[in-house]
Amino acid sequence: MSEKVVEIQDLWHWYLRGTPLQTVALQGAELEIQSDDLAAIMGHTGSGKSSLIQHLNGILRPHRGTVRVFGNDLADPKLDVRPLRRMVGLVFQQPEMQLFDPTVGDDVAFGPRQLGGTPEEVRRRVRTAMERVGLSFEGFKDRYTFGLSGGEMRRVALAGVLALEPRLLVLDEPTAGLDPRGRRQLLESLRTIHAEGEMAVVIVSHDMDVVAELARRVWVLAGGRTVMRGSVREIFARVEELRELGLGIPQVSELAYELRRAGRDVRADVLTADELAEALWTNSTSPAA
Amino acid sequence: MPDPLVEVRGVTFAYPLPGGGRTIALTDVSLGVREGEWLAVIGHNGSGKSTLAKLFNGLLIPGRGEVIVAGMSTRDLSLHREIRQVVGVVFQDPEDQIVATLVEEDIAFGPENLGLPREEVRRRVEASIEAVEVGELRLRPPHQLSGGQKQRVAIAGVLAMRPRCIVLDESTAMLDPEGRREVLGVTRRLHAAGTTVVLVTHFMSEAVLAERVVVLAEGKVALDGSPREVFAQRERLRELDLDVPPVTAVALRGRAAGVAIRGLPLTVDEFVSALP
Numbered sequence: 001m002s003e004k005v006v007e008i009q010d011l012w013h014w015y016l017r018g019t020p021l022q023t024v025a026l027q028g029a030e031l032e033i034q035s036d037d038l039a040a041i042m043g044h045t046g047s048g049k050s051s052l053i054q055h056l057n058g059i060l061r062p063h064r065g066t067v068r069v070f071g072n073d074l075a076d077p078k079l080d081v082r083p084l085r086r087m088v089g090l091v092f093q094q095p096e097m098q099l100f101d102p103t104v105g106d107d108v109a110f111g112p113r114q115l116g117g118t119p120e121e122v123r124r125r126v127r128t129a130m131e132r133v134g135l136s137f138e139g140f141k142d143r144y145t146f147g148l149s150g151g152e153m154r155r156v157a158l159a160g161v162l163a164l165e166p167r168l169l170v171l172d173e174p175t176a177g178l179d180p181r182g183r184r185q186l187l188e189s190l191r192t193i194h195a196e197g198e199m200a201v202v203i204v205s206h207d208m209d210v211v212a213e214l215a216r217r218v219w220v221l222a223g224g225r226t227v228m229r230g231s232v233r234e235i236f237a238r239v240e241e242l243r244e245l246g247l248g249i250p251q252v253s254e255l256a257y258e259l260r261r262a263g264r265d266v267r268a269d270v271l272t273a274d275e276l277a278e279a280l281w282t283n284s285t286s287p288a289a
Numbered sequence: 290m291p292d293p294l295v296e297v298r299g300v301t302f303a304y305p306l307p308g309g310g311r312t313i314a315l316t317d318v319s320l321g322v323r324e325g326e327w328l329a330v331i332g333h334n335g336s337g338k339s340t341l342a343k344l345f346n347g348l349l350i351p352g353r354g355e356v357i358v359a360g361m362s363t364r365d366l367s368l369h370r371e372i373r374q375v376v377g378v379v380f381q382d383p384e385d386q387i388v389a390t391l392v393e394e395d396i397a398f399g400p401e402n403l404g405l406p407r408e409e410v411r412r413r414v415e416a417s418i419e420a421v422e423v424g425e426l427r428l429r430p431p432h433q434l435s436g437g438q439k440q441r442v443a444i445a446g447v448l449a450m451r452p453r454c455i456v457l458d459e460s461t462a463m464l465d466p467e468g469r470r471e472v473l474g475v476t477r478r479l480h481a482a483g484t485t486v487v488l489v490t491h492f493m494s495e496a497v498l499a500e501r502v503v504v505l506a507e508g509k510v511a512l513d514g515s516p517r518e519v520f521a522q523r524e525r526l527r528e529l530d531l532d533v534p535p536v537t538a539v540a541l542r543g544r545a546a547g548v549a550i551r552g553l554p555l556t557v558d559e560f561v562s563a564l565p
Contacts, residue, residue, distance in 0.1 A: 045435050045436065045437075045465045149334060176462070177381070179332075179333040179334045180333065180531055181530045182334065183491075209535070246467045247466060248466030248469075251494060251557070252536075255536055259561060264564070273539045276539050277546070280548075281542075281548055
């Protein structure tokens with residue numbers, strides 16, 4: 001049974017609050033995440049995405065509004081955020097920059113060792129985490145970390161967070177800068193993690209094709225507010241609103257939109273090339289006219 | 290046919306490994322870039338794309354073979370100053386390329402170092418600012434700008450050197466959709482004004498904007514042709530773990546199902562008009 005693990009209502013946050021340089025980052029943002037969610041947060045640079053996710057494990061505290069994460073009230077100044085940080089794994093942009101151990105297995109083991117588990121428990125966590133990101137434990141544990149490809153290094157960094165066995169995994173721009181192969185492998189890893197890991201997965205991304213391929217539910221931020229929410233199909237069918245927000249649109253959604261404008265009868269909520277081809281040419285009157 | 294502006298002749302390049310030995314990045318690559326051409330280079334990380342970009346203006350010198358820029362070999366170190374005035378490179382991360390504390394000073398850095406008269410520096414800075422539309426940002430510190438703005442400032446810095454060829458090495462990879470649109474818009478205008486463009490990219494939707502696409506794989510040229518010729522070879526691309534743009538994938542599905550689609554659409558507009 002899914003339950004609500006994150007509940008954010010009317011969240012306000014200012015940077016440099018109380019100084020002449022005060023700027024508002026969030027002004028009434030909302031977000032809800034279920035325990036089995038696979039969600040995406042989208043928004044333009046400066047829309048408040050990063051500020052929003054930094055509230056999820058207490059890096060930032062709300063200045064106004066409600067932030068509840070696994071039942072913890074982040075507005076309570078007495079709240080100890082350490083247990084929360086074990087439950088919420090935050091993967092920042094280009095996390096491979098934070099790798100430091102020359103051996104892959106030791107880098108992934110760093111977190112679980114800090115938690116003080118037995119060597120067997122650490123080994124179990126490292127093995128599980130590595131296999132979920134598609135790096136075989138035997139094949140990679142003794143490899144030289146900095147000799148790996150960019151995509152592999154990023155998956156090692158992800159395994160390091162997974163080894164803490166969080167219940168909510170949040171990734172900021174997980175595919176930025178990866179080549180097409182690295183991108184595809186990372187998306188496969190995220191699907192596996194979500195399916196097997198019993199955790200909610202939230203990505204922050206402005207790569208709309210990644211959002212379309214991976215996410216089920218989408219939250220759109222603009223100017224520090226939540227301006228759209230819905231299933232990934234509903235959101236990408238709203239092409240004109242997304243354009244007005246300066247966001248990209250998956251190429252397939254854009255094509256479906258332009259075909260409708262040109263008078264074709266195509267449903268709005270197609271996401272993949274296969275779906276669009278099917279919508280265009282199955283059940284249609286005379287395909288090979 | 291005139292000589293290419295940049296000519297890569299039988300180039301092999303290897304990087305030394307820390308523990309000894311070498312890793313080969315390019316093997317016997319030959320390739321010419323015509324003046325005024327817009328060339329896209331695609332391929333996975335490790336395919337040799339960035340090595341190629343760095344060979345274009347002598348940041349790297351080939352181990353074997355030669356790179357000739359406007360008649361000058363990059364092997365001749367005494368010509369590097371001139372070669373870099375012909376070919377300018379913009380990299381992935383604008384943070385790596387910005388040196389000054391104000392936008393206009395950053396753009397002036399290159400021409401000032403050429404020892405040009407103040408008037409000429411001024412003229413070039415103005416023209417570059419105009420070309421990338423950063424006029425309202427000229428007195429801002431670069432670190433306060435968005436990614437797309439920073440990358441446009443980095444391009445302006447290269448333009449102030451008045452290069453005949455600009456190489457964009459994954460210059461849009463870290464940008465948001467608006468930043469990408471900004472940089473591609475500038476690229477399009479530069480090309481229309483006669484600048485030779487080499488765009489190294491992971492995005493197939495950017496590669497289709499070029500006149501010619503070169504696909505690198507394991508240090509060799511795997512495909513070389515117009516976007517239409519290259520993206521018609523879907524099987525070959527798939528062998529290389531690459532794919533056609535989504536629009537083209539839809540069209541190929543339709544064609545396989547017997548729909549009479551005209552040509553091979555690469556963009557949304559082409560697709561809409563290619564349907565029967």
